[in-house]
Amino acid sequence: MSNVIANAPSNADTMTLEKEGAENGPAVMADAQRKSNRSETILYVDGVSVTFDGFRALNNLSFYVEPGELRAIIGPNGAGKTTMMDIITGKTRPDTGDVLFKSETDLTKMDEADIANLGIGRKFQKPTVFESHTVFDNLLLACSGGRGVFNALFHRLSGAEKARIDKTLTTIMLDDKRDEMAANLSHGQKQWLEIGMLLMQEPELLLVDEPVAGMTDSETEETAKLLRAIAKEYSVVVVEHDMEFVRDLDCKVTVLHEGSVLAEGRLDHVQKDPRVIEVYLGR
Amino acid sequence: MTDYSQKYKMTPVVGWLLQDRGGMILLAILIAASILIPICSLLLPQSSAFHVPTWMVSLLGKYLCYALLALSVDLIWGFCGILSLGHGAFFALGGYAMGMYLMRQIGDRGVYGNPDLPDFMVFLNWTELPWYWYGFDMFWFAIVMAMFVPGLLAFVFGFLAFRSRVTGVYLSIITQAMTYALLLAFFRNDMGFGGNNGLTDFKDLLGYSLQSDGTRAGLFVASCVFLGLCYIVARGITQSRLGKVLIAIRDAESRVRFTGYRVEYYKLFVFTVSAVMAGIAGALYVPQVGIINPGEFAPALSIEIVIWVAVGGRGTLYGAVLGAFIVNYAKTFFTGVMPDFWLFFLGGLFIAVTLFLPKGVIGAVPAFGSANGQSFLSGVRKRLNAGGKA
Numbered sequence: 021m022s023n024v025i026a027n028a029p030s031n032a033d034t035m036t037l038e039k040e041g042a043e044n045g046p047a048v049m050a051d052a053q054r055k056s057n058r059s060e061t062i063l064y065v066d067g068v069s070v071t072f073d074g075f076r077a078l079n080n081l082s083f084y085v086e087p088g089e090l091r092a093i094i095g096p097n098g099a100g101k102t103t104m105m106d107i108i109t110g111k112t113r114p115d116t117g118d119v120l121f122k123s124e125t126d127l128t129k130m131d132e133a134d135i136a137n138l139g140i141g142r143k144f145q146k147p148t149v150f151e152s153h154t155v156f157d158n159l160l161l162a163c164s165g166g167r168g169v170f171n172a173l174f175h176r177l178s179g180a181e182k183a184r185i186d187k188t189l190t191t192i193m194l195d196d197k198r199d200e201m202a203a204n205l206s207h208g209q210k211q212w213l214e215i216g217m218l219l220m221q222e223p224e225l226l227l228v229d230e231p232v233a234g235m236t237d238s239e240t241e242e243t244a245k246l247l248r249a250i251a252k253e254y255s256v257v258v259v260e261h262d263m264e265f266v267r268d269l270d271c272k273v274t275v276l277h278e279g280s281v282l283a284e285g286r287l288d289h290v291q292k293d294p295r296v297i298e299v300y301l302g303r
Numbered sequence: 304m305t306d307y308s309q310k311y312k313m314t315p316v317v318g319w320l321l322q323d324r325g326g327m328i329l330l331a332i333l334i335a336a337s338i339l340i341p342i343c344s345l346l347l348p349q350s351s352a353f354h355v356p357t358w359m360v361s362l363l364g365k366y367l368c369y370a371l372l373a374l375s376v377d378l379i380w381g382f383c384g385i386l387s388l389g390h391g392a393f394f395a396l397g398g399y400a401m402g403m404y405l406m407r408q409i410g411d412r413g414v415y416g417n418p419d420l421p422d423f424m425v426f427l428n429w430t431e432l433p434w435y436w437y438g439f440d441m442f443w444f445a446i447v448m449a450m451f452v453p454g455l456l457a458f459v460f461g462f463l464a465f466r467s468r469v470t471g472v473y474l475s476i477i478t479q480a481m482t483y484a485l486l487l488a489f490f491r492n493d494m495g496f497g498g499n500n501g502l503t504d505f506k507d508l509l510g511y512s513l514q515s516d517g518t519r520a521g522l523f524v525a526s527c528v529f530l531g532l533c534y535i536v537a538r539g540i541t542q543s544r545l546g547k548v549l550i551a552i553r554d555a556e557s558r559v560r561f562t563g564y565r566v567e568y569y570k571l572f573v574f575t576v577s578a579v580m581a582g583i584a585g586a587l588y589v590p591q592v593g594i595i596n597p598g599e600f601a602p603a604l605s606i607e608i609v610i611w612v613a614v615g616g617r618g619t620l621y622g623a624v625l626g627a628f629i630v631n632y633a634k635t636f637f638t639g640v641m642p643d644f645w646l647f648f649l650g651g652l653f654i655a656v657t658l659f660l661p662k663g664v665i666g667a668v669p670a671f672g673s674a675n676g677q678s679f680l681s682g683v684r685k686r687l688n689a690g691g692k693a
Contacts, residue, residue, distance in 0.1 A: 109561060136563035148558040150551040160544070161551055167564050169572045172545035221563065 061123050062087040062225050062255045068107060068117030069279075077103040078114070079279035085225070087122075090251035092266045092287075093259045095276035096299055101259045102145065104276070105227050109142045110135040121225070137167060141218035145229040145259075147210035151203035155194055155213060158202050159185045162217035184220065191249070192216035193242065208239035215246065226256045232265050244268035263287075275299075325621035325665065326538055330531055336363075337527035341520035357516045360523050361591050366631050367526035368588035371533055373611040373623035375580035378537045380609065381618030382546060383573050384553035386471075388605050389478030392485050393453035393578040395599035397585030399489075400452060402502035402595040403436060404445030405513075409506050422504070423497045433495045442509055449586035450579045457578030458571065465567035465574075470556070479602045486600035501596025508590050519591070526587045530624070533580045537620050540576065549573055610653050616663025625664060 063085040070078045078100045085091050095101055106112040108119060110132045119127040127135055136142075150158050163181050166172070189195050192212040197205060202213060211231055218226050231247065232240040244265055250256060251271070260266050266273060266287055273290050275282040277299045283290045290296050340363065343355040372394050379385040411418040415425040419432055438444040460481060464474055492498035511518040540546050548569055551559050560566050589595045598604075607630075615626020630652070637645040660667055 111557075132557075132560040133563050133565045136561050142561045144558070144561075148555050150547075150554050150558065152550055152554055153547060157547055161547055161559075162562050169545060169565075169568050172548055172569075173540065173543050175544040217562065 060086060062089075062121065063108065063257070064118065064120040064123055065104070065108070066118045066120075068104075068114045068119060070103060070107065070112060070114045077279055078107070081117070081276070081280050083274050083281055083284070085255055085257060087224075087255055088251075090248070090256045090269060090271040091258070092269050092271055092273045093257060093276060094261065094263075094266060094273060095282075098278075099276040100279040101276055102229060103279075105142060105229055105259065108135075108227060109140060133167070136221065139222070139224035141221045141223035141226045143211075143214050143218055143226070143228045143231060145233065147207065147214050149202040149205075149210050149213050149217065151201065153202055154199050155189070155197045155202055155205070156185060156199060158213055159188055159216055159220050162220035164220065164222040188216045188219050191219065192246065208235045208243075211235065211239075211243065212246065215243075215250070219250065223254060226250065226254050228256060228258045230260055231258065232260065232262055240265055241268065323538060325619060326534065329534060329621045329624060333527045333531045337524045340523055344520050345516055357519050360516075360519050362635065364519070364523040364526045364591045365588060366628050367523070367530050368584045368591065369608075369611065369631050370624040370627040371526070371530045371584035371587070372581050372608055373615065373627035374530070374533055374537060374620055375577040375584065376608050377612045377615075377617060377620055377623035378540070378580070379573055379577045380612060381620070381623070382541050382553065383549040383570060384470075384556075385570060385574060386475045386609065387478045387574075387577075388475045388602065388609060389480075389482035390577070390581050390608055391602075391605035392478075392482035392600055393457060393581035394585040394588070395482075395485070395489075395595065395597075396453045396456065397449040397582030398589040398595040398599060399496060399502065399585075400439070400445050400449035400582070401586035401589045402505075403439040403448075403496075404442060405505035405508060405590060406502050407436070407440040408508065409504065412506055413504070421497070421502070423492075423500065424495070427492060429495075436495065446586065449582050453578040453582030453585075454575050457575045461571045461574040462567075465570045468567075479605070482600050482605050483602050486597050486602070489597035489600060497596070499597065501594060501598075502589075503594040503596070505590065505593055513590055513593065522587065522591050526591070529583055529587060533583065534620060534624070536576075537580070540573065541620070545569065545572070607649070610649065610656075612663075614652060614656050614660075614663055616660075616665030619663075619665050622663050622665035629664065 061084045065084070066082045068078050068081045069076065081100065081104060093101055093104070103112060107114050108127060110127060110130050114128055117128075121127050121135075121138060121140065125138060127138075127140075130138070150161065153161070160177065160181070163184065165181070166175070189198060192215060194205075194209060194213060194216065197209065202210065205213060215226075215228070215231065218228075228247065232243050235243060240262070247256060247258060247269060258266075258269065260269075272285065273287045274284045275290050275293075275296050277295075282299060283293045283296050340355055340360060343353050344357060344360050347354045349356075372390065375393075376387060376390050379387060406421040409421065413422040413425075415422055417425050420429060424432070439448070460478075464477060469477065488494055489496050489501075490499055496502065505513050507513055508518060508522075511521070513519075541549070548559065548564055552564075552566055552569060556566055559569075585595075585599075611626040611630045612623045613626070614630055615624065616622025630649070633648065633652075634645060637648055656663060
C-alpha cells in the first residue's frame with residue numbers, strides 16, 4: 021500500500037495532468053518527481069475523497085506542499101477548497117485517502133485541537149476572532165503553551181509571552197489597537213488579527229482561507245505583503261478567489277475543480293491552461 | 304483601558320476584586336447583612352423599629368440560596384454560553400442530601416418512633432435503611448454528598464453531552480429532559496426519598512433546633528458566607544485565562560477548537576463547578592424552608608432560574624444575584640397580593656427584559672452598563688430602531 025502511495029500517481033486524472041504538465045513546462049515535471057518522495061513534504065494529501073449526502077465534495081484530491089513553501093489554491097465556488105481545509109484540520113473525516121503532516125503524522129485520525137497543537141493553524145473565510153476580548157487577549161489566548169484546563173486556570177502572563185504578543189502586534193500592524201475590543205476592529209483588521217492569532221500558535225503550516233475577501237485595495241496589498249513575510253518563516257497555504265491578490269503572492273498555484281486538482285504551476289502558466297480558462301469562464 | 308503590565312503585577316485576587324465594582328458592592332452588602340441582620344433579629348426587642356422578624360430572616364436566607372443558584376447558572380450561561388434549563392436538578396439533589404441528614408437527625412422523635420428509619424419508610428413497611436442512606440447521619444458526609452452528587456451528575460452528563468458536541472438549544476432540551484426524568488424518579492415511593500411528599504418535619508441541625516431564632520440567623524449567615532465565597536470563586540474563574548477561554552467559547556467555539564483548546568474539557572469543568580454551587584445552594588435552602596420534595600425538579604423552576612439571570616444581567620455574576628432578589632421579591636409580593644397574576648407578570652417581565660434590557664437591570668445602570676459599551680437608553684434606542692426597521 022505504502023508503495024503505491026509513494027511511487028505511483030493513484031488515478032488516471034493525475035496521470036493526464038502529469039502528461040500535460042510534462043508538455044507544459046519544467047515546473048510540473050519537478051513536481052512529479054517530488055511526489056515520488058513524500059518524505060520531503062510538510063503536507064501530503066493523497067487520493068482524498070469525501071461525499072456529503074451523495075454529493076462528491078472531494079474526488080481523489082492529491083497535492084503536496086513542501087516545507088517553507090507558499091502555495092495558493094484557487095478554484096470556482098464548490099471546487100472543494102473549504103472542504104479540503106476541513107479535512108486537513110480534522111473537522112471532516114475523509115471517506116478515503118491519506119493526509120500526512122510532515123510525512124509521518126496521519127491527520128485523518130486526529131481532532132481539531134490535536135491538529136492545532138501539532139502546528140497547523142487555520143484562518144477561517146469569515147474573520148473569526150473573539151469579539152468580546154481585547155486584541156491583546158485574543159493574541160494571549162492563541163499564545164502557544166499549555167492548553168489544559170488547570171493550566172489555564174492558574175496561568176500568569178510571563179514576560180516572554182508579553183514580548184511575543186508585542187512582536188506579533190507589530191507584525192500585524194495593530195500596535196495601536198492593543199486594548200481595543202476585537203469587535204470594534206474593521207473587517208480588514210479582524211483578518212489581520214486572526215492571522216496574528218495563528219502566528220501566536222507558532223504553527224509550522226498555516227492554512228489561510230480567503231484572507232482578502234471584503235478588504236479594500238490597500239488592505240489587500242498590505243495583506244499580500246504580510247503573507248509573503250510570514251511565508252519566509254512558515255509554510256503557508258492560501259485559498260483565494262482574487263486573482264490580483266494571487267498574482268501579488270507570487271507563488272505556485274494549484275487549481276481545484278469539482279473536488280480534484282485541475283492544474284498546478286505558476287499563475288501565468290495555469291492561466292493559459294485551456295481547461296482552467298473553461299472552468300473559470302465557461303460557466 | 305486596562306494596563307496589563309500593572310494588572311498582572313498585583314496579587315491576582317486583590318487585583319480582580321478591586322477592579323470589580325459590582326462585586327465589591329455585593330460583598331460589602333453580604334458582610335453588612337451577615338452582621339446586622341442577626342443583631343437586628345436576635346438582640347433588638349420586638350418593639351424596636353429595626354427588629355427583623357425571624358420569618359424575614361428565613362425569607363432573605365431563601366433569597367440568598369436562590370441568588371447562589373442564579374450565580375451558578377450565570378457562570379455557565381453568561382460566560383460559556385451553556386444554557387442549562389435543568390439546573391434545578393442540581394439544586395434539588397443538594398437539597399435532598401441535606402434533607403437526608405435532617406431526616407436522620409429526627410431519630411426516634413418521628414411519628415412512628417423508629418430510631419433508624421424515617422417515617423415514610425416505616426409507613427412503606429420497610430425494615431431496614433437502604434444502603435444509599437448510610438452515612439447521612441453524619442453532617443460532614445451529607446455536606447460532601449450535597450456537593451459531590453450534583454457534581455458527579457454534571458460531570459457524567461456533561462462528559463457525554465459536550466463530547467458529542469451537543470450545543471445550543473439541543474443541550475437546553477436535554478437538560479430539561481434530565482431534570483424531568485429526575486422529577487419522575489423522585490416521585491416514586493420505592494426510590495426511597497419520600498416520594499411525593501419528599502422529606503420534611505425536620506427537627507434540628509447539628510443539635511440546634513431548626514425552629515429557633517438563633518439557628519435561623521445562623522443559616523442566614525451561612526448563606527451569606529457561601530454566596531460570598533462562591534462569588535469569589537466564580538469571579539476568580541472568569542478572570543483567569545480559563546475564563547477568557549470560556550468567553551471565547553461562548554463567542555466563537557470553533558475558533559477555540561482550531562486554536563488548540565479542548566472545548567469539551569473547559570465546558571465540563573465549568574459545568575461541574577456550577578453544579579456543585581447549585582448543590583450548595585440546595586443544601587442551604589432546605590433547612591431554611593423545612594422541606595424538599597420532587598417539585599424542586601420541575602422543569603418550569605429551572606427555566607425560572609434563567610429568567611432571574613436574564614433580568615439581573617447575564618455575564619456579570621452580581622447581576623444574577625440582583626436578578627434573583629428582584630424576581631423572587633416580586634414573586635413573594637405578587638403571590639401574596641394577587642396570586643393569579645404572578646405567571647403573567649413573570650412572562651411579561653421576561654419579554655420586557657429581552658426586548659428592552661438585553662443586558663438586564665445591571666446593564667441599565669450606566670456605571671455598570673457602560674463597561675460593555677451599552678447603556679440602558681442606547682439599548683432601548685437600538686431595540687426600537689431595530690423593531691422599526693423590521
